Amino acid sequence: MSTFLNIHSAEEYASAFLQKLVDYSPRVVSAFVVLIVGLYAIRLINRFVKRVMIQRALDPTLSKFLADILLWALRVLLFVTFISRLGIETSSFVAILGAAGLAVGLSLQGSLSNFAGGMLIILFKPFRVGDTIEAQNVTGTVSEIQIFVTKLITGHNQTIFIPNGILSNGVIINYSMESIRKAELTLAISYDTDIRQAKEIITGIMAANPKVLKDPEPVVVVRELTAQSIILAVRPWSTNDDFGTMPSEILEACKAAFDKAGLSIQPYNVEVSRS
Known part of the structure; x- marks a missing residue:
């Protein structure tokens, strides 16, 4: 008798399960149709x-x-629509999602700061991809501006990632925003050297170098008088493309011209005071 009741109960459960499956299948089919069409x-x-x-x-x-923001917003909207079509109450789900988002936000305050910094950089554009900048004691070319970090490539071909939070709140020197740059070179000569002759030699070298711009005009001035030497400041201008090689060419030509003229370049010693 008990065996008969067990078989009868199993048949009732199976019949009820099949009925529920048949009743629920339109929702499942429609939900997956919405999901596929939505994607x-x-x-x-x-x-x-x-x-x-x-x-x-x-x-x-x-x-x-x-x-990217639009893509993820549409995906979230599609996911909410999908679970709604399945018959799941979305109000409680949204409340749970909001609470989870708050908890995650509190635990990821640094990441949110970087996200906000990335938005500020993208909107106000203190630099662009391809610009050479100096920030956080690092100099390099901007390779990529991501949501949380900015990727720099240094002159030694090193990849550096700077968080956007500290980058947007710190000092940024953009060397590429202007089309031309000025070099600040120094040469130390002895007190026996004729300053006018040295300045004429340096001025002629800058005038002969095609990478040095004529406007603004390059200048040579006495910057400092030390106990050992006279410090000359050499200030040529060039385009950003030529700036990498122009200063070294000027210094090399000055050394050769000074040797030919019998002028000596003094060692540039920095005086350190001792208490």
Whole structure:
């Protein structure tokens, strides 16, 4: 008798399960249809937005940033729609998601600061990709501006990542924002040297170098008189492209011209006071 009741109960459970499955299957099918169509629509929208940004000639970093935000916002919206189609109460889910987001936000305050710093850099553009900058005691060429960090490539081909939070709140020297740069070179000559002759030699060298600009005019001035020597400041201008090699060419030509003229370059000693 008990065996008969067990079989009967199992048949009832199976029948109820199948009935529930049949009743719930339209929701599952419709939810997955919405998911598949939504993913395809998001892909089309993302491509369309990127194409519009390219046509409007927006900054590449800003375009990528906005496209990523739009992509994830649409994905979250699609996920909420998907679970709603499955019959899951979205209000409680959103409340749980909000509480989790608050907890994550409190634990990732540094990351949120970097995120805000990235937005400030992208919006106000103190530098762009390809610019040479100096920040946080590091000098390099901006390779990529990401949401949380900025990637620099140094002159030694080292990759450095600087968090956007401290980068946006610190001092940034952009060497590429202006098209030309001035070099500050120093030469030390002895007190026996004719200053006018030395200045004429240096001025002639700068005038003969095609990488030195004529406007602004390069100058040579006496910067300092030390106990050992006279310090001359040599200030030539060049374009950013020529600035890497121009200073060394000027110094090398000055050494050769001074040797030919019988003038000596003194060692540049820094005096250290002792208490």
